[in-house]
Amino acid sequence: MVKQVYLDKTPLDLAQKRWFQALESAHFFRTVPESVPTTEAFERVTAAPVVAARAVPHVRTSAMDGIAVRAAQTAGAGLDRPLGLRRGRDFVWVDTGDNLSPDFDAVVVIEALDFADEEAVELRQAAFPGQNVRPEGEDFAEGQTLLAAGQRLTPEAVAACLAAGVLRVEVVRRPSVFVVPTGSELTSPLEALPPGKYPETNSALFLGYLRRWGAQATLHPLIEDDPTSIANAVSRGLDEHDIVLVNAGTSKGREDLTASVFERLGQVQVHGVSMHPGHPVVLGVARNKPLVGVPGYPVATWATLEQFVLPLLEKYYACPLQSRRTLSGTLERSVHSPLGEVEFVRVRLERVDGGVRVHPLTGKASALSSLVQADGVLDVPAALSGYAQGESVPVRLLHNGRPVFEREQNDG
Amino acid sequence: MVKQVYLDKTPLDLAQKRWFQALESAHFFRTVPESVPTTEAFERVTAAPVVAARAVPHVRTSAMDGIAVRAAQTAGAGLDRPLGLRRGRDFVWVDTGDNLSPDFDAVVVIEALDFADEEAVELRQAAFPGQNVRPEGEDFAEGQTLLAAGQRLTPEAVAACLAAGVLRVEVVRRPSVFVVPTGSELTSPLEALPPGKYPETNSALFLGYLRRWGAQATLHPLIEDDPTSIANAVSRGLDEHDIVLVNAGTSKGREDLTASVFERLGQVQVHGVSMHPGHPVVLGVARNKPLVGVPGYPVATWATLEQFVLPLLEKYYACPLQSRRTLSGTLERSVHSPLGEVEFVRVRLERVDGGVRVHPLTGKASALSSLVQADGVLDVPAALSGYAQGESVPVRLLHNGRPVFEREQNDG
Numbered sequence: 001m002v003k004q005v006y007l008d009k010t011p012l013d014l015a016q017k018r019w020f021q022a023l024e025s026a027h028f029f030r031t032v033p034e035s036v037p038t039t040e041a042f043e044r045v046t047a048a049p050v051v052a053a054r055a056v057p058h059v060r061t062s063a064m065d066g067i068a069v070r071a072a073q074t075a076g077a078g079l080d081r082p083l084g085l086r087r088g089r090d091f092v093w094v095d096t097g098d099n100l101s102p103d104f105d106a107v108v109v110i111e112a113l114d115f116a117d118e119e120a121v122e123l124r125q126a127a128f129p130g131q132n133v134r135p136e137g138e139d140f141a142e143g144q145t146l147l148a149a150g151q152r153l154t155p156e157a158v159a160a161c162l163a164a165g166v167l168r169v170e171v172v173r174r175p176s177v178f179v180v181p182t183g184s185e186l187t188s189p190l191e192a193l194p195p196g197k198y199p200e201t202n203s204a205l206f207l208g209y210l211r212r213w214g215a216q217a218t219l220h221p222l223i224e225d226d227p228t229s230i231a232n233a234v235s236r237g238l239d240e241h242d243i244v245l246v247n248a249g250t251s252k253g254r255e256d257l258t259a260s261v262f263e264r265l266g267q268v269q270v271h272g273v274s275m276h277p278g279h280p281v282v283l284g285v286a287r288n289k290p291l292v293g294v295p296g297y298p299v300a301t302w303a304t305l306e307q308f309v310l311p312l313l314e315k316y317y318a319c320p321l322q323s324r325r326t327l328s329g330t331l332e333r334s335v336h337s338p339l340g341e342v343e344f345v346r347v348r349l350e351r352v353d354g355g356v357r358v359h360p361l362t363g364k365a366s367a368l369s370s371l372v373q374a375d376g377v378l379d380v381p382a383a384l385s386g387y388a389q390g391e392s393v394p395v396r397l398l399h400n401g402r403p404v405f406e407r408e409q410n411d412g
Numbered sequence: 413m414v415k416q417v418y419l420d421k422t423p424l425d426l427a428q429k430r431w432f433q434a435l436e437s438a439h440f441f442r443t444v445p446e447s448v449p450t451t452e453a454f455e456r457v458t459a460a461p462v463v464a465a466r467a468v469p470h471v472r473t474s475a476m477d478g479i480a481v482r483a484a485q486t487a488g489a490g491l492d493r494p495l496g497l498r499r500g501r502d503f504v505w506v507d508t509g510d511n512l513s514p515d516f517d518a519v520v521v522i523e524a525l526d527f528a529d530e531e532a533v534e535l536r537q538a539a540f541p542g543q544n545v546r547p548e549g550e551d552f553a554e555g556q557t558l559l560a561a562g563q564r565l566t567p568e569a570v571a572a573c574l575a576a577g578v579l580r581v582e583v584v585r586r587p588s589v590f591v592v593p594t595g596s597e598l599t600s601p602l603e604a605l606p607p608g609k610y611p612e613t614n615s616a617l618f619l620g621y622l623r624r625w626g627a628q629a630t631l632h633p634l635i636e637d638d639p640t641s642i643a644n645a646v647s648r649g650l651d652e653h654d655i656v657l658v659n660a661g662t663s664k665g666r667e668d669l670t671a672s673v674f675e676r677l678g679q680v681q682v683h684g685v686s687m688h689p690g691h692p693v694v695l696g697v698a699r700n701k702p703l704v705g706v707p708g709y710p711v712a713t714w715a716t717l718e719q720f721v722l723p724l725l726e727k728y729y730a731c732p733l734q735s736r737r738t739l740s741g742t743l744e745r746s747v748h749s750p751l752g753e754v755e756f757v758r759v760r761l762e763r764v765d766g767g768v769r770v771h772p773l774t775g776k777a778s779a780l781s782s783l784v785q786a787d788g789v790l791d792v793p794a795a796l797s798g799y800a801q802g803e804s805v806p807v808r809l810l811h812n813g814r815p816v817f818e819r820e821q822n823d824g
Contacts, residue, residue, distance in 0.1 A: 039602070039616070042616075042619065042620050042623060043620075043624075056780070056781075057610060058605065058610075061610075063776070063778065065663065095597070096663075096708070096709075097595075097597050097610060097708075098597060098608075099607070099608045134778060138778075138779070139775070139778065139779050139780055139781045140780075140781055146784065147784070154620065154784075154810075154811070155616055155617045155618075155619070155620025155621050155624070155714075156616075156617060156620075156710070156714065156780060156783040156784050157784055158616040158620055159613040159614065159616035159617050159620075159710060159780055160613075160780045160781065160784045162601035162602075162611060162613045162616055163601065163611055163613045163780060165601075165611075167601075167602060183509075185507070185509050185510060189574035189575065189577075189579075190451070190574075190579060193470065195511070196510075196511045198469060198470075198473070198509060199574060199575050199577075201571040201572075201574045201575045202571065204451070204454075204567055204568075204570040204571035204574055205567045205568060205571050206567075207454065207567070208454050208455075208566065208567025208568075208570055208571075209567050211454060212455075212567070251477065251508075296508070296509075297508075298568070298571060302567075302568065323735070323737065323811075325735070325737050363551070364475070366475065366546060366550075366551065367550070367551050368468070368551055368552075368568060368571055368572045368575060369468075369551045369552055369572065371568040372558065372559070372566075372568050372569055372572045398566075399566070399735075
């Protein structure tokens, strides 16, 4: 039995920085792009700038329904001096989007015309050259940059690419993440629980968040707290995937084997971060790929995903993957946190008279309920020992779809 | 040729209300739920409350690594009065999450022990009953409501359901949306453009947004501006899908057939809304299902999706599907809008010295570029004729992943 039971308390920002530096040295972030058909590129992230292959519109068009005319010919028209025009000789009917022949340089909208039939109209206002005409390339010029690298292919970005004749785009390859759930005390949540066993449910957190953040997750079957089994699983993960996450065994108890497995296969940059929940996180690099030992309490698992895996994936994509919306509110009950440690306090929000009340939830790191019921998170920085009741505090909003906070507007 | 070329100018909120009332009368929002395995329910929306089938944890467990003891037996222990305990007789070793036998009622953490081997330890502080013990049902009690109806199955919600033995959940069935692109001047963007033809790119907006908002989109092949073809397509859509969108032909030009097709098949509640872009929108109901005639300019298509299709889907799901994040900034150039009409001004944002500058983009409704380049939208309400340069204005943020505004925090 190991006597040394204390972990490091590396500050959160330093832990991230040290790990990212090791990954930069390993060239982990130098990704090879993937070419995909534009029509299948929704929500992917560009790996290189995208340039228009043709102008949009590619020819000059009418911007309205009406008649195409020569502006010079309409010069004298006025309210009391109607100008008669004949179809074919003086004008043609055009609809919005119609190609405008070089003969004409202006369009008069149908609402501004007097006419008895389609052959002759009267105009009571002069047209100016270019009136209601969409010039070629008005929207995008040929060769213009449509999208920078690291941009999400929103619906409108996909539409713009297709309009500009870009039928394939270079996107960042989706990272493949291998998740290894461990724990002799755990069993599948889908079967009856044998005595002394608990349902393994963190896999749902991994699958759900990795999917949200654009990664492809592969789940290893649940394994026991056995160093050889864990090492074999991690090694297989390093062979076949980009990132390996082991849950849990990250502390320093008898069955906490993750850090030593990582040390055997590569280097451990960080073991223990001064945050709560999530303190016993292990960050490593092996075969130029990131390894994360993710603490097992559900809220610690979530905190590790948010604090390390999300920034890792955002750096991989060079693109933000989740909005960091915050809201200020009044703290309804004081919260305490040890100095030198970042604390993630789950809170429920209540909107009253235009203001927001912030109610800290009482759950421990084991309380999945505190995450399910939370509207947001109040981060207590390492330099503070807490916040007092009545203080105005910033709350990071979670993306849980509780109506009152997703629907309502708030000014920044 | 029709002489009457003016559309209604129904106020935006009234248009939505009138259409929703017709849909309520048609019982459109009374949806039949669908039962899915919890492990496949990520991001779905609950159709009914979800109740815990078992307590979490389902037995009493140790909350720490250490030894399980009887609190009463430790009563006299103190710093200068160490209490010797023997394994088996007085304590057992436990790891976090281990089932706690009824013999013991407290756990002492390994860090607080003096011991030479695993058989005997010394305790220098009394334990209290329940210390480091997770009682049965601490997280969720059996029968407790885990999720209300209309809640999104976030990763933590899925984990909570599995922990509580809920292996299937009742979710709102994904609405099936039929999209009918029309326009004799249009052609597939994937092939060379014949003379006088333009690439049809609004389908990308429909597919992309409907997917984001949890709907299943089916695309009809592009058809010409022919009333029989359009009527046949809409009729097929009404047979096989929940919602039918026709793009475009919604104005009152020679080739604008959508409203008359809708009138033939059902009722038109609204034709023309006082908003820009998107004025010529057509809202109808046929066979108890919603019909939308979506204007053809890309920004008008987008505005119609945001203003009518998104609220329709949110009402269908009884759950918000997109966050309404706003940000205040200083307007860099005045914007003008006709009184009585809501104007959606696409803007680019710039962060300077803690403040935000709001730059209106100049694109017309035809300018896809104004959407691609926009960070947000400034809504000019019907009651205002615009905003002056230098005014503080609220901007609705778009979800385009431009780093500076997704990553940075802003207080509400």
